[in-house]
Structures are given as C-alpha cells and as structure tokens.
Amino acid sequence: MSSRGIVLYLHVHQPLRVRKYSIFDTAENHDYFDESDTTTDRNNERVLRKVADKSYRPMNELLEKLLHKYPDFKVSLSITGTFIEQAEQWAPDVLESFKRLVATGQVEIVSETYYHSLAFFYSLEEFERQVRMHRDKIRELFGVETSVFRNTELAYNDSLAKWADEYGFKGIIAEGWDPVLEWRSPNHVYKPAGTQDISLLLKNYRLSDDLAFRFSNKAWEQWPLTADTYSEWANASMKDSPLVNLFMDYETFGEHQWADTGIFDFFEQFVGKWLDNPDNTFYTLSEAIDTHQPAGEISMPNTVTWADTERDLTAWLGNSMQQEALRHLYALEDEIIRSGDIGLIGDWRKLQTSDHVYYMCTKWFTDGDVHAYFSPYESPYDAFLYFMNALRDVRYRVSEYHKHRGL
Amino acid sequence: MLGWELPPHNSGGLGVACYHMSKALALQGASIDFVLPYTAHHPDTEFMTIHGATTLSPLERYGRMGAYDSKYITEHGYDSVEESDLSDMRGVQRHYTRFVEQLVKKNGAPDAIHAHDWLTMEAGMRAKEITGAPLIVHVHATEFDRSGENSGNPIVHEIEYQGLMMADRIIAVSAITKSIIMRRYGIPGDKIEVIHNAIDVASLGNYDYDGRTYKYLESLKEEGYVVVATVTRFTIQKGLTHFIRAAARASEKYDKLVFLLAGDGEQRDELISLSADLGIADRVFFTGFVRGKPWRDAYNVADVFVMSSVSEPFGLTALEAAHHNAALIITRQSGVSEVLNSIFRYDFWDIDVLADQMVGIALSPSLAKDLKANVRNEYARISWHDVARNCLRLYSQAASGKVHA
Numbered sequence: 001m002s003s004r005g006i007v008l009y010l011h012v013h014q015p016l017r018v019r020k021y022s023i024f025d026t027a028e029n030h031d032y033f034d035e036s037d038t039t040t041d042r043n044n045e046r047v048l049r050k051v052a053d054k055s056y057r058p059m060n061e062l063l064e065k066l067l068h069k070y071p072d073f074k075v076s077l078s079i080t081g082t083f084i085e086q087a088e089q090w091a092p093d094v095l096e097s098f099k100r101l102v103a104t105g106q107v108e109i110v111s112e113t114y115y116h117s118l119a120f121f122y123s124l125e126e127f128e129r130q131v132r133m134h135r136d137k138i139r140e141l142f143g144v145e146t147s148v149f150r151n152t153e154l155a156y157n158d159s160l161a162k163w164a165d166e167y168g169f170k171g172i173i174a175e176g177w178d179p180v181l182e183w184r185s186p187n188h189v190y191k192p193a194g195t196q197d198i199s200l201l202l203k204n205y206r207l208s209d210d211l212a213f214r215f216s217n218k219a220w221e222q223w224p225l226t227a228d229t230y231s232e233w234a235n236a237s238m239k240d241s242p243l244v245n246l247f248m249d250y251e252t253f254g255e256h257q258w259a260d261t262g263i264f265d266f267f268e269q270f271v272g273k274w275l276d277n278p279d280n281t282f283y284t285l286s287e288a289i290d291t292h293q294p295a296g297e298i299s300m301p302n303t304v305t306w307a308d309t310e311r312d313l314t315a316w317l318g319n320s321m322q323q324e325a326l327r328h329l330y331a332l333e334d335e336i337i338r339s340g341d342i343g344l345i346g347d348w349r350k351l352q353t354s355d356h357v358y359y360m361c362t363k364w365f366t367d368g369d370v371h372a373y374f375s376p377y378e379s380p381y382d383a384f385l386y387f388m389n390a391l392r393d394v395r396y397r398v399s400e401y402h403k404h405r406g407l
Numbered sequence: 408m409l410g411w412e413l414p415p416h417n418s419g420g421l422g423v424a425c426y427h428m429s430k431a432l433a434l435q436g437a438s439i440d441f442v443l444p445y446t447a448h449h450p451d452t453e454f455m456t457i458h459g460a461t462t463l464s465p466l467e468r469y470g471r472m473g474a475y476d477s478k479y480i481t482e483h484g485y486d487s488v489e490e491s492d493l494s495d496m497r498g499v500q501r502h503y504t505r506f507v508e509q510l511v512k513k514n515g516a517p518d519a520i521h522a523h524d525w526l527t528m529e530a531g532m533r534a535k536e537i538t539g540a541p542l543i544v545h546v547h548a549t550e551f552d553r554s555g556e557n558s559g560n561p562i563v564h565e566i567e568y569q570g571l572m573m574a575d576r577i578i579a580v581s582a583i584t585k586s587i588i589m590r591r592y593g594i595p596g597d598k599i600e601v602i603h604n605a606i607d608v609a610s611l612g613n614y615d616y617d618g619r620t621y622k623y624l625e626s627l628k629e630e631g632y633v634v635v636a637t638v639t640r641f642t643i644q645k646g647l648t649h650f651i652r653a654a655a656r657a658s659e660k661y662d663k664l665v666f667l668l669a670g671d672g673e674q675r676d677e678l679i680s681l682s683a684d685l686g687i688a689d690r691v692f693f694t695g696f697v698r699g700k701p702w703r704d705a706y707n708v709a710d711v712f713v714m715s716s717v718s719e720p721f722g723l724t725a726l727e728a729a730h731h732n733a734a735l736i737i738t739r740q741s742g743v744s745e746v747l748n749s750i751f752r753y754d755f756w757d758i759d760v761l762a763d764q765m766v767g768i769a770l771s772p773s774l775a776k777d778l779k780a781n782v783r784n785e786y787a788r789i790s791w792h793d794v795a796r797n798c799l800r801l802y803s804q805a806a807s808g809k810v811h812a
Contacts, residue, residue, distance in 0.1 A: 027623035320683035381676040
C-alpha cells in the first residue's frame, strides 16, 4: 500500500516590470524594462536582489538542508524564464542553489510558458513556442526533462488538458475549486475529461492558503499556526484520500510571509513532524501520478485559475484596458516573428508576462488588497499607459524593420 | 491692478492675460501697481510695480493646504480664520484684502481699480470703499463655468454677485461670459463690455520645431495618420468625455486618426477607461502634465486642435494652436469662437457633428490647408494693444461717471 503523501509545489517567478515609459520615450528609447529610479519596485534589479535576500537564498538553504536530512522529502518547482534571466544577471548564486536542489534527485521541475504568459488563450502557436523555449532552458540549466505542465496562474480548462495530453505530458495541475469538485475531494489523482494518458492534480486551496495567505494574519483565529496543528489538519484532510496538494508561490516563504513571522521555522518543523509518521511521505507531482490511479474524471469547460474569490481570469482580463492591451499585443505576432530579430521578439514576449495586465486590474474592492500589494504602479491607469507606450514602441520597431526590408 | 498670478507662476490663462494686458497698458502710459497674493521673482515686469501681499510662495497662493478647489471654500473658514492664518484660501484672500487696504491708504486713490475674477473682488470693493476710485471687474470665468454642470460654491457665487453689483464697469472676456453675467447674476447688459483676450505671438518664441518630441506620432503622420489634439486640464468643464466618444465615432469612419490628450487632471482615469471601453485605447495618447517644449510641441504635432469645453469664457489655447498651424474645431460654448471665422463649430454634446468634422478635415488636405492659413490671419488681428486701449477708455469713462461710450 502506498503512503499518504504531501505534494508540495512552489512557483518561482519574477516579471520584467515596465518602467515609467512615456509617449516621449516612444520611438526614441527601447529600454522599457530598465527603470533608472532605484527606489521603486518598478526597478527589476532592486526587486530581484531584495527577494533573493528575503526569500530565495534562505528558503533554498532550508530546502537543501531538508532534502539532505530526509530522503522522503520532495519538492516540485516551476521556474519561469523571466526569473531565470534576471537571476543570471543579478543573483547567479541563487540559480546555483536551485541546481543543487535539482541534483538531489528529490526535486522535479515543472513545465510552463517561458514568459509566464496567457498565450494559450491568444495564440496556440506562440504558446507552444514558449513551452518549447522553457523546456529547452530547463534542460540546458538543470539537465532534466519536464513531464508535468502548469499553465500561467493555473489557468486551466478542458482544452488545455487535451493539448497537454497530445503534447505528451503525463500530468497537469489546476485549482481544486469547489464549484467544479462539488462533493469530491481535491486529494486524489483525477483524469481530465476527454483525455487519454494524462492525470490531473488539484490544489487543496484551504491548506495551501493557510500558509500562503493566512499564516501571519493575527486576526485569524488560528494564529499563530504551529507545525503540530497544521499536521493534524493535513492528517484530517487525508482521512479517506492519499494526497494533499499544497500549491503556492515560492515567495510565500520569506517575501509574502516574512522571516519574522516564523514561516521558515514553521516549515522546517512541519516537514520533520510529518515524516515522523512512517505512513507519511512527500511526492513530487510525477510520483503522485505514477503511484495513484485516477479516482474519477473532472471536466472544466470554463477556465479556472488560482486567483481571487472568483477563481477566473478577471484579474487579468476583467476590464477593457486589459483586453485592449493584450489584443493589440498579440495582433503583432506575425510581423514580430517574421522580423527574425531576437531582441525585438524577446521584448514583445516580455510584454506578454501576465503580471503586466494584472497591474491594470481595477476590481479593487474585494480582492484589491492583494493587487495593491503586488503593483509597483501608482494606479492601474498608469500601468496601462506605460504598457501601451511600450507596445507602441515595439510596433514602431517592427515597422522600421519591415520598411528596411521593403515589406 | 488686482491679480492672482503672473507668469511664470501661472496655472492657466489668467496669469498670461494679466501680464500682456498690463504690459500693453504700460506702453500706452498707464502706471500700474500689480498686487499678487504671493511673493516671487517675475522676470520682464519692470514696466509695473509688483506687490506681494503675503510671503507665501507661488505654489501656496491657494493656501498652504494645497491646490484650489472651490468645494473647499467654506463660510466657516472665512469667519474663524485669523488674518495671519494662511493655511486656506479664505485666509489668503483676507490677507490680500488687508494688504490692498493699506496700499491705497499709503499711495492714495488710483484712477481706476482693475480686479480680476472673484479671487480679488473683495479687495477691489474695499479699495473702492476707501478711495472712491472706480472699480472695474474683469471676468475671465465665473463660478458657473468652473463648476461645469454642478451648481458651484454658494460663497463664491455670493462674492461674484457682490463684486459685479459694486463694479462701475464689468469687462467680460466674451459675449458668452457677458450673457452668463446677465442671465445668472441679473446684471444689466449696458454695464458689461466684451473685450476679447488677445495672443502675444512674440512671447511664443522663435524656434524650429525639431519633430522629435512626439517621434512616434510623427512616424504615424508619415504613414498618413492625422493627429487630433487637445491641450487642457482634464476636468468636467472641458467636455473631454464627449471628445473621446466622438473620437471613437470618427475612428469607425476613418482609420487613420490618432488623438493626443496633453495635460492632466481629475478626469484622467475616467478618460483612459472610456477609451479602452470604446476600443480606441490604442489610438489615444496621454502625455501627463506638460509645460515647456513638450507643451509647445503638442501644438506642433497636431493637425487638428479641438476645444471641447462645455463652458469656456475665452480659450486662449485655441489661438496658441492656430499659431502652431492647426486646424481648429471649437464648441459654440467657447468664447474664442466669437473672434474666429475659419473654424468648425459644434455644440459640446454633439459628438456626431464633432466626429464628422474630424473626419472631414482628415479626408481633405485642401480643407485643412485653407482652415490653417485663414485662421492665422484672424487671430493675428487681435492685439493686446487694442485690449489696453479699450481698458483705458473704460477707466476714463468710469471715472467721469459716464456709463455709455
């Protein structure tokens, strides 16, 4: 009989934020991502260095220690291309520490779009190019192949599952959202509707969000959360089921929940506590899929994400500014690709990172706090103006390009 | 002369008009004491004597609390604020009035007291009371204009009413403003003289437009796009939501139109959202607050300039745009349209007409060319020397008690 296992999956990502890029820069300067003001969080180097100190370095150190101490401890990581490029530039030691984690053999790297984009919903061709780019980058950096797919913001629907199945992935992950699950538990392996050889793992959002969102909230009746209590909850959740899928941002550790909240100590104690019971283990995403048969079939015709109370795409595509921005961005695809200009194509793709439209979100009232926390702009309107100017500059560059080639 | 601002410390057209009017008056022999509510250096003002009524900086002229908005003017503020308290607008005005009282007591009665807008009307009335000199109230805007479709601040209305009643003569910057003064304040028309503002072309400077400031827009123009611009504060008074709606309508008919909105203001976010809602965000350009070269070049890059104001006593920016070779589309509710012929006019709410005019100019290069060339002759006819001559005539009429010219 297989052990009861926790599937810990952490998402590592940093976008390349657009600087205060005005109409006066458009067609003059092409440095959208180089904010010169070092005191603002639009400055990508500043953010990367800060989060490296607060989160990536201490958490990787802890993970490395736990992986060596407990052979049964497993982690799955998705690491975006935009993060990797920035880390290569400003924190190469962090990338080295990720390589050491992967080298233990207890860490799985998850596949995704290189640019953390929503390309699946706009251009399948571009989407596949970005998946391929990411797989190539992961192979080059870590020497491993990916076999489980996560889409940006866990944006999932049946057609994505079908695509992943046909592409050859053995697994895919999504939000374990009640209106979809109804009476079912997220703590099983499922089969996506209409697929052949792929399994679906669903986030246990209650237990995940206890750490990701509630851990340091002193108004929460369970504060302060102890490793004992949390282990009990995980045990209780798994009474009749084999898995608990804890999916969250990597930056939960040290950035969203600062070190002084006790998150690192808590995590270390919890891993030890959980593995004290010989019936318990950890799984990577692939191991969970290999070890367990699907308990049933799940269908999600409509797109479900891991964000907000609505669990939909409205944080990214909910208002007309966001829709306009992406409509115009993807409209450039053919011309951009045809230019063959690697720098231009790269800039266009960096603008596809979902964070840009997230900063334009205006549904402040119920989810506003979260968005406000993550935005380096004065308002969603400013985010929109800078983005549109950058997009116009990309368009200017591509038109110059084709002019020179007589198109 | 009682004013509230002079260049380079002006926030809008009032300071510019006061400066050129005073300069032209001085050239025609007038000796001017110009009172300001703040203290600062003003270059090229040796033709008159400037008095600072307080030691505030120019930025604090609406009180140390910050920018002026008439909804923060309260009676409570006026009664309870100590004269030395300069934290709010009413405190600054009280201080200003006290300063003017002392000035006229020291210098004796002037031949005329020329007070600009409600800001200085109380001081003007006090000076008239003390000296018996004639009071000329110059209306650049009423509270009805500033508050758009809202009712405005009752205290400001009260001060305007008193000032207009007490004035020996009233100067309105347009027939539209004259009619508002008559209709809304019940002032008889023969007490009000319309004297349109002028434009001082020399002050706009000699320079070569380098075509670089808005390089992206210039590149679109090379591809045949037409730039429709407005340079203004983004407030309700300026009617910009109608402008955006007309822009969307026009874009349906003609694809090669882009729209430049130069300036900033409380309505900016609404305008950004609206242009996205209408699916034209891509062709609407926001500059943020501009002055200097980017401000001037907003006119230069424009093929068509729109003044979409719901209520505009005059509208100097239209003349500035004409000087920079733009074709003009101006609402009938803007005073400046009274002095120009070679323009398109529309009612501020009529987005179909505005859209039609935008497309019409864009589609017809010869029409655009004629509009631009002809309007240049028209704005050049209006001079500050004529304004000054009219003012001097009014001063002497008021002094001799004659009401009619």
